[in-house]
Structure formats: C-alpha cells, structure tokens
Amino acid sequence: MAIAVYPGRFDPVTNGHIDIALRTAKLFERLVVAVVEMPQGSLFSTAERVDFFTKAMKGYDNVSVTSFSGLTVELARRESASVLVRGIRAVTGFETEFDMALMNKRMAPEIESMYFMSSLEHLFISGSRIREVARLGYDVTNLVPSHVAEALKKKFA
Amino acid sequence: MAIAVYPGRFDPVTNGHIDIALRTAKLFERLVVAVVEMPQGSLFSTAERVDFFTKAMKGYDNVSVTSFSGLTVELARRESASVLVRGIRAVTGFETEFDMALMNKRMAPEIESMYFMSSLEHLFISGSRIREVARLGYDVTNLVPSHVAEALKKKFA
Amino acid sequence: MAIAVYPGRFDPVTNGHIDIALRTAKLFERLVVAVVEMPQGSLFSTAERVDFFTKAMKGYDNVSVTSFSGLTVELARRESASVLVRGIRAVTGFETEFDMALMNKRMAPEIESMYFMSSLEHLFISGSRIREVARLGYDVTNLVPSHVAEALKKKFA
C-alpha cells in the first residue's frame, strides 16, 4: 500500500493544511508531513513548525511529522513514499505546482504527485495571509489550530 | 484500501488518459474507469468508447472499465469508491475541475477528488484535439492507442 | 443617488444571483434586475425566469425585475442607471467580464461596470451547473430558492 509525503512550509500550519493532511491520511497507508527548513528565515522556527503540526495530528496514528532540507523527492525516497501530496487553492498556485510536478517527475519518475483542491471553507487561508492578519492584531482562532492561534498572539503581542 | 473511479468522456481515449489510468492503478487497490454516456452525441458510441479503453487496459488486473449515466458520485458510491481521479492539463481545465470538486464534495462529502498533472508528453493531447486533427487527415498514431488510431482512420476515410 | 442594473440569463436564478442582488440593493438607491431574452433557447422561458427572480426579491422595495433584448447599455440608459453590476466566480469568468466591460465602456462611457466577488458558499453554483445536476436527479434545494427547486423537479420529472 502507498505511503504519501505532504511537504510544505507550514509557517504556521493552518486549518487548510490540516484538512489536506486528514484527507490524505484516510486514503493512504501512511502519511509523512514534511516541514521544509527555511534558512532564508521564517516566522516560526523549524522546531516550532514541526511541533505545531505534530500537536494537530495527535490521535492520527498513521501520520508522522518530520523536517527536511534538500530535494523533496529525496525525502520521499528515504521514506519509501510513492506519492507527493499537495493542496491547490487557486490558478496561480496551480501553475507553480504544475512546474514542480514536471520537475519532480524528471528527477524521480517513480514518485507520483497528486493534488487536492482546497475545501471551500479554507479557500482563502494561506500561511502568508495568516501571518499578515495576525500581525495586524486579528484573532485567527478558527482559521488555525488553537495552539497556533495562541502562539501567534504571543508572537505579535 | 481505497478504490478509485476515473470518470470521463474518452471520445476517444488518448495516451494521456491511459497514462492517468496507469498512474492511478499503481496507487490504489482497484480502479474503475467510468465512461459517461453522451445522449447529446459523440464521435464514438458508448460501447465503442468502453471497448477502446478496455483493450488498452488489458493485462492490468485491478482496472475495470464501465459506462454510466447520472451523477459521478452516485457511480462512486455504487462501486464503494472513496476517490474520484482526474487529470489536469491547463489552467482553464483547472477551474472547471475546481467547481466540480466543490459540487461533488457537497453532494457526497465522503468521496475525495484527487488530481494528477498531465505528463509532459501528453500535455497538448485532448479528445477534442484528436478528433479535430484526425478529421483533417492527420495520422494520430503515437497520440492514441493503435486500435484507436485505426478506428479514427476508418471513421474519417 | 445611483441606480444599478444587474443583467443576466438567470436560467434559473440561483442563491448566488440573489446574494449579488441583495448586496447591490443595499448599496444603491434602486436595483433593476434585467433578465435577457434568449431566442437561442433556454431551459425556462423569459416569463418564468422573470417570475422566479421577482418572487425571490419580494419584500425588497427598491428592487424590480424586468426582461430585455438588445444591448445592456441601452437598457441601462432607459432605466437612468449609472452602474452595471455583475458577480464574478472565477478567472475564466473574469476575462469575459473584462472584455464586456471594455466594450460597454466604449458604447456608453457614462455607465460604469462594477463587480462583486461571489460569496464563498455560492462559489461553485452557476445556472448551467444547476441545470446539469438537476437534470441528473439531484435535489438542488439550498442552492436555489425553494420555488425554483420545485420548478426544476417538475421540469425533469
């Protein structure tokens, strides 16, 4: 049975990301959420970002959360995964994903990329939008897990 | 393990469709290719379209081909499938698929829609383009299975 | 104060159309919903389409519903309207609207075109999608006004 990797920045994880993770976990044997290291800087550290997603996945036994640097397809190979999973929210995102899918296919033809469309209620939620409105003082509870909402409040207090 | 449905017109099936079917069959337990009936008219009859795809899937034991009318999600339920699979070739197709995914989610929340990006070599191949260039006398061998290329030649002779 | 015209096919009116109409009616002095005649054929007759929208607007005193043929800008002039209002659901729709806005501006520079983005819950609802799923037997209650859901059921019984 197939193992899936869900790579991303998750800076921070949103309810939209969690929705994608749960939908994937139902369809595949095992899901590895892969938090990419961001040497160019991020709002939350790699450890925090892994921790946030791990807490949100508590109770889902076939899901693990890890961090990685380097090529996503290399991580997938290390995890014996045959699928990369990504969510798409909009046309501009679609084009970026298309390019990445073609590049990944070239680098690792044995690994598939599959896509979920964002759920309606998460359509307008992205990590960058969350950072932006939280910075301006908006309470993002209900858009992110409660422990992430807390962390954002502290960060921008 | 998850069962997948791959619905479409397949008028006729192209190498791009077959690529999506094979990639799906590798990831899921069973794949049902579902050829939609087209009362509004099609180049090939429903029986021919089912036959074309069936021949192309010969030897792949976890793939079956059927026809259907009515809602795709109803077919998925009848087949105990938890996933609808579709290929996307371009931005305009993406938008149509997005709408359909949202509508299907509303009609059957327990069924997921997942998407593959078209492979590079099939990017420009669609059923309608194949019909168009075959009608103008172009030999579409290498773009469709050979038995379909034959059928198109006869059709437009 | 400004008078607005909201032109469309409304074949049939959906909850998405009604949402746009109500949002417009709050912002402008008077709203004229303008149902375009479709000599090329429609699921519901012009009279039915006007009647459906009129019933849905009952109680909103600054909204009237009418039918028209010919150029939208001519209707706007007859109604002393200074604004054409349209909803947009997606990128492909955006492009069509852009072209129409530019053409209308050229034909009647004194009339403005303004756009609302579709609300989240109506994002995937269009007249054509409603016709399609109703035809396949799906109950579209909650996607259209109840009297329209009834009419669709009778139509496809």
Next chain:
Amino acid sequence: MAIAVYPGRFDPVTNGHIDIALRTAKLFERLVVAVVEMPQGSLFSTAERVDFFTKAMKGYDNVSVTSFSGLTVELARRESASVLVRGIRAVTGFETEFDMALMNKRMAPEIESMYFMSSLEHLFISGSRIREVARLGYDVTNLVPSHVAEALKKKFA
C-alpha cells in the same frame, strides 16, 4: 527571408486582425493571410471573408489572402512558409494557442509559431463580439474596416 502565414476565421475581419497582419507584413518577406473554411457554418461565406480581408490589405504588396481547409501546417508547407503568426488577446486565448503550438510543432517541427500581443485599442475586439453587438444593432464602424461595417449593417437590417 522568412514567409509567414496568418491563419484564422476572420468572420468578419476586425481592425485587430488587420493590425496583426500589418505588423507581420513589416517583419517578414511575404505574408499569406489564410481564411479557414468553416463547413460548420459562419456568418459570412468563405468567399466574403477572403474578399473582406483582401480589400483591407489593398496596397500592401507583400500580403496575399487565400482560403484553406485541412491542417494549417500543410498550408504553411504549400506556401513555403516557416512561420505561423497569431495574435493573443487574453489568458484563455493564450492556453488554446499554447496547445495548438505544441500540436503544430509535433506535426511540422520545421515550422515556427510566433505571437503578437493585441494592441491596446483592439484588446476587446473579437469576431464573435463584433457579430454579437452588430446583431443587436450597434454600429461597429471604427472596430472593423468600413466595408465590413457596411456588410454587417446589411446582414442585420
């Protein structure tokens, strides 16, 4: 020096088409405007469409107008042309052209496809829009050559 083919329906030719033709004629040795036959029906006959474009090109000695059926690349070969030229007005058109370019490249690798962006003043003018507003009685003078405006007036009188 390179010979260019500019294929299209031109039903009818607009000022936007003429702009593309003149820009092409300046850059290449010879331009063949190729009016495609439309067995599926058109507002103006093939002969009329050729005639309209021919009149508009009067005085430009390196431009000829012809009609054709079949594959565009076959016409290009017959004319010893090395370039197919097309105008693009918008994103949706871009995608269609991209697909056609890839298909044409596959059918005739020795022939290039090149694209002009529509000029600002012709951005919203297409053959179908012209037919639509002329049918509704709008005077399209300044959007099409004067002899075409005349023909449209007669057609819809």
Next chain:
Amino acid sequence: MAIAVYPGRFDPVTNGHIDIALRTAKLFERLVVAVVEMPQGSLFSTAERVDFFTKAMKGYDNVSVTSFSGLTVELARRESASVLVRGIRAVTGFETEFDMALMNKRMAPEIESMYFMSSLEHLFISGSRIREVARLGYDVTNLVPSHVAEALKKKFA
C-alpha cells in the same frame, strides 16, 4: 447613502488610480482614499504618498485622502464606510483580490468589496512599473499626475 474606501499603496499614485477614484466618487456619497503605511519601505514616504493623491483630488469635494495602518476593514468601520473599492488590471491581480475579499468578508461581514476593471488606457500602468521605468530614466508624464512625474524625476536625478 454609501461611503466608500479605496485602499492602496499608491507608491506613487498613477493615472489609473485616479481614474478609479473618480469613477467611485461619482457613484458614492463620499470616498476616502486610504494610503497604507509601509514600514517595510517604500519609494515615497507615507506623507508624500498622501500629499500626491490629495493634490490630484483637488476640487472633488466628496473625496478625502488619509493614511492608515492595521486592517483595512477596521479603517472602513472608523469611516462608517460600507464599501471597499479596488481596481483590477489582470488575472493574477484578480486572484489576490478574490482571496482578500473573502478574508475581509469573514472579518467584517457588513462591509462589501466592489471592483472596477481598469480602463483601457491604464491597463499596463502599475505603481511598480512606474517606479521601474522612471528609475531607468523614462519620462512618465501622461502616466501619472504632473506633480508626481516631477517628483519621480527629482528622485532619480
């Protein structure tokens, strides 16, 4: 009667921005142009950007120009505005606006977002393009108000 807010960076204001402001001012009782503070850096200071737009609106009595930081919907509430107005120039901009409209709706359901399509002659003018070509020495008179063209010349002298 409705009060409108037109938020933006306006770094610097262009003729396209002014066009949107004037079209809005005609349709609504009062227009508040809201220049967002940019702590992350801008070519012109907040005071300069407010001053540029104020000069351009001289003589339009129902238009005022202010600066703000924080959420746009909070500003709208302070100004008792019921409409946020934005111009759209292209598909990519459309998607960003769509997301923002959905987010703003969630944060302040009583405030509407409405959109104008850019006029033809301003289609290719954005603040960033103006900065880019002015920096390279191009005289942007006719693309921005004359006092802004002056300021740009001085800035890059």
Next chain:
Amino acid sequence: MAIAVYPGRFDPVTNGHIDIALRTAKLFERLVVAVVEMPQGSLFSTAERVDFFTKAMKGYDNVSVTSFSGLTVELARRESASVLVRGIRAVTGFETEFDMALMNKRMAPEIESMYFMSSLEHLFISGSRIREVARLGYDVTNLVPSHVAEALKKKFA
C-alpha cells in the same frame, strides 16, 4: 531584413533560453541576445552570464551576446532592431509579458514584441528553478549547457 533582440536575465542561461535564441536566429537576419545587468544581485555576474550565453551560441554567426542596463527599447534602438523576442512558458508569465509589451509599445511604437511558446521539453525549466535545484545538489546536466552545469556545481560545492 529584421534584426531581433532577445533580452533577459539568463541567471544562468538554460536549454530553454537557447532554444528560443536558435528559433529566433533562423527567422531573422541578426539576433542580439541582451543580458540585463542586475545591480540588485544575481547568482552569476553579468560577465559570467554573457560568457555562458556566448559559449552556447558559438558557431551561429548571426547571433551576438551583449549586456545592457536601462530600457530594453533603448537597447533595441541602438542595435537598429525592430523586434523584441521573448519566450512564454505559462499563464502567469503571459500576463507579465502582456503588460511589458504594452508599455514598450508606448515607449517605442516602432518596435514590435513577438513571442515564442516554450518547447515541450523546456516547459518547466526557468532560471530560478535551475538555481533552486542546483543549490540542493541536483545535477542539472541536460537542462542547461554543460559548461553552465559545471559552473553551478562549482558554485554550490
């Protein structure tokens, strides 16, 4: 006969860029590849970027490579060029190019902009993607000229 300019960052040149250059060189009398100076920083210096492209064009006598700063249309005038050539890979790129084409037309109406669609095999290759995967240790041989692959390996060793 027409002279063409192909401007870009080429940081570094890819097989996709070279494909566009060769296709252009076949159609026009002379091609000037114009490497833009990037004071804001680049992976390779202007001299390196010019050198990379020059080596790749060895043997093509009607192609020269130069660097420039300032407006592209000014360079075109200095080179007596009548055409700017660009490749397009996707919808988002198309929009940026459209804007630039309109701006360039306004700044230099006598200079045309023409576009090639990316070839299928180069569709997913951009300078930024090459930099990204090379930095992560992927061998980009076959995506860029061999001397560029070498330089990237040294750079990220």
